[in-house]
Amino acid sequence: MKIKAATGLYGIIGRPVRHSLSPAMHNAAFQAMDMDAVYLAFDVDVAEKAIDAARTLGIKGLSVTVPHKQAVMACLDEIDKTARAIGAVNTVKNLEDGRLSGINTDWKGAMKALKAVTDIAGRKAVVLGAGGSARAVIFGLKQGGAIVHVANRTIEKAERLAAEFKCTFSNLKDIPEAGADILINTTSVGMGKMAGLSPVEPHVTGWFKVVMDIVYGRTPTRLLQDAQKQGCTIIEGYNMLLYQAVAQFEYWTGMNAPTKIMKQALFQEIRG
Ligand code: ATR
Numbered sequence: 001m002k003i004k005a006a007t008g009l010y011g012i013i014g015r016p017v018r019h020s021l022s023p024a025m026h027n028a029a030f031q032a033m034d035m036d037a038v039y040l041a042f043d044v045d046v047a048e049k050a051i052d053a054a055r056t057l058g059i060k061g062l063s064v065t066v067p068h069k070q071a072v073m074a075c076l077d078e079i080d081k082t083a084r085a086i087g088a089v090n091t092v093k094n095l096e097d098g099r100l101s102g103i104n105t106d107w108k109g110a111m112k113a114l115k116a117v118t119d120i121a122g123r124k125a126v127v128l129g130a131g132g133s134a135r136a137v138i139f140g141l142k143q144g145g146a147i148v149h150v151a152n153r154t155i156e157k158a159e160r161l162a163a164e165f166k167c168t169f170s171n172l173k174d175i176p177e178a179g180a181d182i183l184i185n186t187t188s189v190g191m192g193k194m195a196g197l198s199p200v201e202p203h204v205t206g207w208f209k210v211v212m213d214i215v216y217g218r219t220p221t222r223l224l225q226d227a228q229k230q231g232c233t234i235i236e237g238y239n240m241l242l243y244q245a246v247a248q249f250e251y252w253t254g255m256n257a258p259t260k261i262m263k264q265a266l267f268q269e270i271r272g
Pocket of ligand 1: 128129130131132133134152153154157186187188189194199
């Protein structure tokens with residue numbers, strides 16, 4: 001593409017961010033839609049300074065990732081209701097009047113991935129983990145009418161989330177067996193140094209019809225491999241990543257995102 005004086009700038013702020021797959025997806029989308037825009041990754045220490053820079057430079061939109069999803073909230077002019085309820089913003093848009101608006105597309109991404117294979121309303125779902133990702137997933141599940149149980153290594157965190165989102169809770173080792181439909185891993189087990197590990201014993205996956213992991217890689221995680229052996233329908237982590245980016249593109253541009261192109265770009269990065 002030809003970069004010109006009028007080319008719009010978008011980007012992602014986070015740390016670490018150099019391995020982010022978002023530039024591949026969003027630049028592919030801009031090109032496919034013939035948009036005069038480019039998307040870069042910014043390794044940022046302090047969220048507030050990046051938001052100031054976005055105002056000064058007229059950056060049109062930002063993705064926000066770890067560890068800035070909470071910190072950016074204090075720097076924006078408006079935040080939508082759902083992002084407030086989740087307690088995290090992963091998408092910022094520079095509105096035409098120069099105000100910066102924040103939303104959360106993580107929960108939308110997770111639910112779109114899930115709804116591609118199962119209904120949510122009235123279904124029993126168990127969420128593993130009680131961090132920021134768990135909050136987005138639990139919010140989406142509750143919004144869709146699911147009955148949610150949260151299980152976490154540190155039980156106090158599960159208890160706090162359960163009180164806030166009105167669900168049941170337990171330790172990771174005491175997941176209830178009875179009649180559950182959906183299992184979603186939001187812990188970091190399976191990622192980085194914990195690659196090849198699963199947050200639960202293999203037989204636990206057999207209690208569920210659908211097992212989703214938000215951890216992604218070249219191949220399905222250990223959790224998903226175990227689930228496949230038990231005959232479950234599995235949803236790989238890249239789905240949430242793709243659909244949260246699709247929702248970002250649509251929020252920034254007001255157009256339908258070229259989902260297939262974004263998926264191809266993502267796959268090329270993940271699987272080479
Ligand atoms: P994120 O924002 O991606 O959700 P986070 O807020 O750091 O990240 O949360 C990480 C989650 O992974 C937590 O639920 C954490 O459990 P604790 O609350 O007990 O720390 C979970 N986690 C990380 N390492 C784990 C491990 N080895 N075994 C089980 N759970 C683990």
